[in-house]
Amino acid sequence: MTFDTALYILAGLPTTIALTGLALLFGAIVGFPLMLAAQSTFAPVRLLTVGIISFVRSVPPILWLFLIFFGLGSGLITLSAFWAAVVAFGLIAAVNMAEIYRGGMVAIHHGQYEAATALNFSTYRLYRDILIPQMLRVSIPSAATYAIGLMKDSAIASTIGVAELAFRGNQISLQTYRGLEVYAVVGLLYILLSLPIAALSREAERHLRAKVSR
Structure with missing residues (x-):
């Protein structure tokens, strides 16, 4: 593999990072109110939200991508390929993060709610000081x-x-007919991108564990 070829592949790195980061950010923000709605005591809201989450998760990601890019992006709204991908993956991330948040909320012992009620905590303080950190x-x-x-x-x-x-x-594989070498490099780049995410998650978990234990 030549230096120019390697640079051409590396030029796709910012796009991969931006696409993943924007979709995850959207999912992390929208997933929280979705989780709250899915746990609502008002049955119509709860059932509707659970139905939406189940529906979105049941459809393959590539189909959402095509629906948004070739559907919305071809007539109703002008979307570039990149932003269509952000919307599609952001939608999927939102419902998956809602389920992740729900799992985290369910793991909190019910005694925490009772203690907050006994101390006359407001709903805002209950979520800010007790529930969300845990x-x-x-x-x-x-x-x-x-x-x-x-x-x-x-x-x-x-x-x-x-x-x-x-x-x-x-593209490089089609031009050079050296698929094994090219895809090995691409795979290595994905691995290198995964390592910092795992390291940051461990550090964030350690920090939050120390904060909650205080």
Whole structure:
């Protein structure tokens, strides 16, 4: 593999990082109110939210990508391939993060709620000081695992022309007929991207565990 070829593949790295980061950020923000709605005591809201989460998770990511890019992006809204991918993966990330948050919330002992009620905590203080820190601590390992999976799934965006790592690797492979070498390099780059995510999740979990224990 030549130096120019390696640089061409590496040029897709910012796109992969941006696509993964934006989709995960959207999912992390939207997933929380989705989780709250899925646990609502108002049955219609709860059932509707649970139905939406189940529906979105049941449809393959590549189909959402095609629906948004070739559906919305071809008539109703003008979307580039990159932003169509961000919307598609952000939608998927939102419902998956909602489930991750729900798992973290369920793991909190019910006695925490009773203690907060006995101390006359407001709902805001209950979530800010007790529930959210513990929920995040429990959720971080699962969220990090999902972030790594989301980064790998971002390769699907190459099917609509997003010039990320897999797209550029495929182009070089078609031009040089050296698929094994090229895809090995692309795979190595995905591994190198995964390592910092795992390390950051461990550090964040350690920090939150220390904060909760104080």
